[in-house]
Amino acid sequence: MRMFDPKLSKIATKYFQECLPFRIKKLLYYNAPKVFETLFNLYSEWLNEKIKSRTLVLGSDLSPAFDSVPGLKELLPDSFGDDNRLSFEEICDKQANVMKSLPDVGATFAIAVDESKRPKECRNQFGVYKDLPSDIMGKSGTYVKLNQDEI
Numbered sequence: 001m002r003m004f005d006p007k008l009s010k011i012a013t014k015y016f017q018e019c020l021p022f023r024i025k026k027l028l029y030y031n032a033p034k035v036f037e038t039l040f041n042l043y044s045e046w047l048n049e050k051i052k053s054r055t056l057v058l059g060s061d062l063s064p065a066f067d068s069v070p071g072l073k074e075l076l077p078d079s080f081g082d083d084n085r086l087s088f089e090e091i092c093d094k095q096a097n098v099m100k101s102l103p104d105v106g107a108t109f110a111i112a113v114d115e116s117k118r119p120k121e122c123r124n125q126f127g128v129y130k131d132l133p134s135d136i137m138g139k140s141g142t143y144v145k146l147n148q149d150e151i
Contacts, residue, residue, distance in 0.1 A: 013046040027055040028065050 029036065037057055044052055056064060062080065066073050077088040086094070 009043060010046050013043070017048055017051060024051060024054060026069055027051070028069070029055075029057045030062065030065070031060060032057050 029040070032040070040057060044055070047055070056068060058065060062076075074085065075091075076085065077091055078085045079088060
């Protein structure tokens with residue numbers, strides 16, 4: 001309990017809900033201990049209703065997860081009860097092959113935003129949070145300066 005910092009948890013929750021570049025469709029917590037359920041109930045006070053409705057805390061029975069997430073049964077390894085599926089190692093190998101087939105995007109990480117060119121009225125549009133510092137969500141940008149040889 002010493003490691004649970006309410007203020008940091010609240011900031012992490014806001015980041016999780018509003019700043020990540022993807023949307024949460026479903027959160028599944030499988031075989032969660034009772035302590036987790038208690039901590040999650042505290043943490044869930046900061047979650048919005050949409051995320052709360054998309055969260056399942058499960059014991060050892062996965063059938064509610066199979067009912068709420070179509071195709072989940074086919075994605076899980078055979079150690080979750082069905083001998084027809086791939087093993088964990090086969091799933092890892094398959095995913096590694098998919099990742100190797102993706103193009104290398106290392107060069108795009110060097111692109112930066114020149115914040116001096118952004119109009120002041122377009123800055124910090126993540127929302128106003130009175131309990132957080134204004135720069136907590138970082139910079140967002142649309143202006144990118146590319147060299148002619150990078151195009």
